[in-house]
Amino acid sequence: MTHPDPTPALQMTAVRKVYPMGDSEVVALDHATLTVGADEIVALVGPSGSGKTTLCTIAGGILSPTAGQVVVGGRDITGYSSKQLTEFRRTTVGFVFQSVNLIPFLTARENLLVVDEMGRRTGAAARRRADQLLGELDLSDRAGNLPSQLSGGQRQRVAIGRALMNEPTLVLFDEPTSALDTALGDQVMALIRHEMKSRGTAAIVVTHDERILHYADRVVHITDGRLDA
Amino acid sequence: MRLALRELFRRPGRFLTAGAILTLLATLVMLFGGILDGLLDNSTAGVRAQRGDALVFSAQAKESFLRSRIDRSLRARIEAVPGVARTGGIGIVQLGARLPDAGPRDLVDTVLFGYEVAPQGLPDTPPADGEVIADDTLRDQGVERGMVLRLGPARSPVTVIGFVEQTNYLGQGALWGSPTTWRTVLTANRPDEILPADTFQSLVVVGEPSGPGGLAAAIDAATAGATRTLTVEAAADALPGVKEQRATFGQIINTIVFVALVVVGLFFALLTVERMGLYGVLKAIGASSRTLFAGLVVQAAVVTISACVIAGALAVLVDVTVPAGSLPFAISAGRFATSTVTLLVAAIAGCAFSLRRVLRVDPASAIGGSL
Numbered sequence: 001m002t003h004p005d006p007t008p009a010l011q012m013t014a015v016r017k018v019y020p021m022g023d024s025e026v027v028a029l030d031h032a033t034l035t036v037g038a039d040e041i042v043a044l045v046g047p048s049g050s051g052k053t054t055l056c057t058i059a060g061g062i063l064s065p066t067a068g069q070v071v072v073g074g075r076d077i078t079g080y081s082s083k084q085l086t087e088f089r090r091t092t093v094g095f096v097f098q099s100v101n102l103i104p105f106l107t108a109r110e111n112l113l114v115v116d117e118m119g120r121r122t123g124a125a126a127r128r129r130a131d132q133l134l135g136e137l138d139l140s141d142r143a144g145n146l147p148s149q150l151s152g153g154q155r156q157r158v159a160i161g162r163a164l165m166n167e168p169t170l171v172l173f174d175e176p177t178s179a180l181d182t183a184l185g186d187q188v189m190a191l192i193r194h195e196m197k198s199r200g201t202a203a204i205v206v207t208h209d210e211r212i213l214h215y216a217d218r219v220v221h222i223t224d225g226r227l228d229a
Numbered sequence: 230m231r232l233a234l235r236e237l238f239r240r241p242g243r244f245l246t247a248g249a250i251l252t253l254l255a256t257l258v259m260l261f262g263g264i265l266d267g268l269l270d271n272s273t274a275g276v277r278a279q280r281g282d283a284l285v286f287s288a289q290a291k292e293s294f295l296r297s298r299i300d301r302s303l304r305a306r307i308e309a310v311p312g313v314a315r316t317g318g319i320g321i322v323q324l325g326a327r328l329p330d331a332g333p334r335d336l337v338d339t340v341l342f343g344y345e346v347a348p349q350g351l352p353d354t355p356p357a358d359g360e361v362i363a364d365d366t367l368r369d370q371g372v373e374r375g376m377v378l379r380l381g382p383a384r385s386p387v388t389v390i391g392f393v394e395q396t397n398y399l400g401q402g403a404l405w406g407s408p409t410t411w412r413t414v415l416t417a418n419r420p421d422e423i424l425p426a427d428t429f430q431s432l433v434v435v436g437e438p439s440g441p442g443g444l445a446a447a448i449d450a451a452t453a454g455a456t457r458t459l460t461v462e463a464a465a466d467a468l469p470g471v472k473e474q475r476a477t478f479g480q481i482i483n484t485i486v487f488v489a490l491v492v493v494g495l496f497f498a499l500l501t502v503e504r505m506g507l508y509g510v511l512k513a514i515g516a517s518s519r520t521l522f523a524g525l526v527v528q529a530a531v532v533t534i535s536a537c538v539i540a541g542a543l544a545v546l547v548d549v550t551v552p553a554g555s556l557p558f559a560i561s562a563g564r565f566a567t568s569t570v571t572l573l574v575a576a577i578a579g580c581a582f583s584l585r586r587v588l589r590v591d592p593a594s595a596i597g598g599s600l
Contacts, residue, residue, distance in 0.1 A: 053593070062513060062592045083517070089592070090515025101510040103232070105239045117231055118515045162514070 007074045009170045009202030010036040010059055015068030016045030016223075017054050028054040030225040032066070036170065039200040041193060043207055043216035047072060051225040053205050056172045059204065061088040073169030090119045094171040098178055101159070102147040108158045109134060109143040115165040126165070133161040137191070153184045160188075160195060169198065173205040177212055189215040233524030237531055247496040247530050254489045255533075255540035255572055257542055258482055262544040262564045263544055265478035267557030272474070273465035275340070275398035277346035281317070281433035283445050286457045287306045292467035294321045294430045301427040303455060310451045312444055314434040317346025317430030317582075323401060324381035328371055337370045338401040339385070341380060343411025346433050350393040355407035359392045365394045367402035369554035378404070381418030399468060400557075415519030434458070486575045493529055501525065501583040505590060512592035522587045526580050532575040533592075539568040 017029040036042050046052050057063040058070055061077055062085070069078050077088055089095075102111050108132050116126035133201045134143050137157040147155055156176065163171050176192065177185030189205075189212045196203045205216060213219050221228045237244060276284070285307060290297035299307075299318070308316055320343040325336030332454065347353045356362055363372050372378070376389050387404060396403040407428070416423050424430075436444050445458035459467060465474060501508075508521055544560045550559060 039418065049513050057593045060513070086512070086517050089513065096512075097510065101506070103510075105236050106232075109234070114232060115514055116512075118511070118517075118520060120478055168513075 007038060008071075009038050009040065009073060009093060010034065010204075011069075011071040012055075012059065012068045013071075015055075015058060015070060017051075017058060017063065018066045021192060024170060028225050029065070032158055032222075032225070032227045033228055034220065036202045036204065037217075038169075038202055040218065041196055041203045041205065041216045043205050043213050043219045044222060045207060045213070045219060046222035050222045052222055054225070055222065055227075056174070056204060056206060059170065060172050062087040068224050080113045087119070090115070091166055092169050094166065094168035095170065096156075096159045096163045096173045096176055098175040102155055102162075104147055107144050107146055108139055108150065108154075108161075111147070112161050112165050129165060130161070133164055136195070137161050152179055153188065154171045156180065156188050158193065158211070160192065162197070164195065164201070167199075171203045172199060173203060173207075175207055175209075177207065177209050178206065180212065185209065185212060230520075230524055230527050233527045237528050241499075243581070244528070244532050247492065250423065250492050250537055251489060251533055251572070251576075252539045253535035254492070255550060255568065256543050258487050258489075258568045258572065259483050259537075259540050259544040259560065260558075261478055261485070261545065262568055263548065263558045263560040264556070265474065265482075266559040266561060266564055268478075269471065269472050270395060270559050271397050271400050271557045272471055273398075274395045275348070275364075275403045275470055276465040276468065277461060278350065278396050279319075279346075279433045279461050279464075280349055281346060281435050281480065283434040283436070283448065283460055284319075284460050284465075285316075285432040285434060285448060286430075286459070288455050288457050292457060292459060292464060294319070294471060295399065295422075297430045298424065299429050299432050299456075300390065300425065303452060304427075304429075305581075306452050307432060307434065307448055308458065310436075310444075310448050310596045310597045312447060313434055315345065315346065315435040317433045317435075318408060319344055319431045320408060320415065320420060320424070320429050320434055321398070322381075322411060322415045323399075324414070326402075326404075327379040327540055329376060331371075337367065337378075339367070339374070339378070339380065339404050340398045340401040341406060341411055341414055342398075343406055343408040343429075345408060346435065348405070350396065351405050355405070356410075356411045358407050359387060360390045361404040361406040361410065362391045362393050363405075364403040365392045366441075366554065367404075368392065370402065372402070379471060380414055382403075383414075383417035385414040385417045389415070394575065399470075409471050411444045433461075450467045454547070455497055463464050481569075486571055489533075489572055490575040490579045493576040494582040497525055497529055497583045498586065501586045505586075505594065506573070506591040508587065508594055509594035512590055518588045518590070521590070522580070522584055525587065526577055529576040529580045530573060533573050534569065537565070537572060540568075541565045 012032055012034045015029055015032045019028055032055060044052055058065050073092055080088060103114060106114060109164045112130040112133060115128055116122055134140050139157055142150060142154055177188055180188060193215045269485055285299060286292050286297040287299060304316060321340055323340045326339040328334060344355055351362060372389055374389055377386050379386055448458045449456050596600045
């Protein structure tokens with residue numbers, strides 16, 4: 001068990017995001033303030049168009065806020081340039097996408113290693129880490145398989161492994177169980193909780209699935225861009 | 230970059246169409262280039278073979294050997310120019326050659342050179358009077374060592390004592406002999422072109438460049454404009470038809486290269502549209518636009534180089550299988566390299582069409598609207 005860093009994984013303070021739309025503006029996030037502890041798992045729940053995407057893209061360094069402050073793992077990324085945000089995403093956050101989005105022509109192991117290839121390569125260290133993660137995710141015997149040769153649950157586990165390759169401070173999960181049946185969804189959420197807690201890594205899990213909320217330490221609701229803890 | 234290469238090698242079928250079209254275009258580029266080189270070799274090799282730094286013609290000759298005259302006094306003024314180390318007279322006469330046992334109208338096009346400074350591949354001392362060294366291509370016309378050729382209407386006899394490669398002139402098989410041989414044949418067959426003793430048609434000059442404009446300018450200044458001096462390359466380019474051949478084939482090749490650019494541009498633009506989702510994911514996990522675009526360029530480069538290698542092999546096959554003398558064709562490492570680099574530049578330029586799309590890929594698209 002890793003002792004969690006006292007520095008919060010995420011501190012969003014009065015974050016506002018406004019999209020121009022013709023002559024008017026759409027407020028996607030309205031003075032959102034959220035703190036996620038170093039090994040905390042937060043479930044983010046809300047209807048479509050409530051601002052979940054915007055919150056996660058800002059927390060993950062994909063978008064910059066119109067106003068407010070975003071600090072991830074002690075790094076204030078509020079004013080980061082596009083280049084700095086790219087480097088930030090490569091080194092500090094992990095993403096698990098709803099449609100898994102593994103690279104179809106790479107094996108499971110190579111899908112993990114691709115994270116290392118995006119930046120300054122660490123070579124052998126990355127290969128060791130990929131093998132270790134595949135082992136922990138019970139995928140060692142599937143390391144050489146292409147995504148098309150894996151089951152839905154196995155693909156989801158590979159995606160989790162990819163998100164953990166860069167030893168992130170924060171992992172963002174987008175509907176991780178939406179394509180899985182109840183039993184498999186439970187297994188995946190249990191695995192996510194285990195992996196996050198054993199590493200002291202924080203996670204935001206976006207979900208519509210009420211049945212998995214108990215795997216989170218805290219549930220945060222979002223409506224019309226406003227957070228309601 | 231490794232990602233791009235893996236995709237290329239694991240999904241080769243995806244690049245097959247572009248690869249096949251590029252192979253066809255690269256083959257055309259190399260075939261046309263080979264024909265151009267063959268034509269130029271056949272036209273200019275005799276001039277390019279000159280081992281000198283400049284060729285001097287009389288000013289009114291418009292760089293034509295046939296019209297040019299360099300007499301003894303003019304030669305003396307040229308030799309007095311600082312930097313001129315050595316000069317050698319050149320004379321030519323174009324005549325039909327009769328081979329033994331051939332019919333009276335069965336002529337082989339030849340050009341007889343008389344030389345003082347040996348061109349590449351020829352002995353420093355010209356053959357004895359009445360003897361010549363023939364260009365290798367004349368073998369295809371039936372010329373053999375020891376054969377007596379009878380030149381022109383006067384049927385002036387010359388004996389072939391050997392062969393030399395790459396010395397033809399304006400598509401005619403070159404014969405290389407002494408100045409006396411040339412003068413004797415010229416006098417016998419072209420009474421209207423008889424030259425005084427010690428007068429040549431041109432001079433090859435060996436020397437060091439000196440002063441502004443180099444050796445050529447110094448010579449033309451010293452002769453007060455009585456001469457027109459060119460580098461060997463420029464003299465070859467000044468031969469009739471050479472510029473036209475080069476321009477015509479150059480335009481054909483440039484058109485094919487442009488088509489290759491468009492093919493690569495369209496293909497990779499379509500591929501980029503197909504990959505928007507994948508690029509979104511890669512950007513979300515930390516790939517820069519530069520990394521993604523570099524991958525695209527690497528794929529275009531590998532496809533293009535592969536196409537050029539196949540095209541090069543086909544060009545060599547053409548060179549080997551086409552009967553000698555039937556098609557002026559010469560494939561060289563230089564032509565292969567030039568064609569490959571040109572097509573590579575076109576392919577990379579074609580990829581530039583996709584740059585804007587790659588830059589505009591939004592990593593948020595990987596997350597979608599479900600959050």
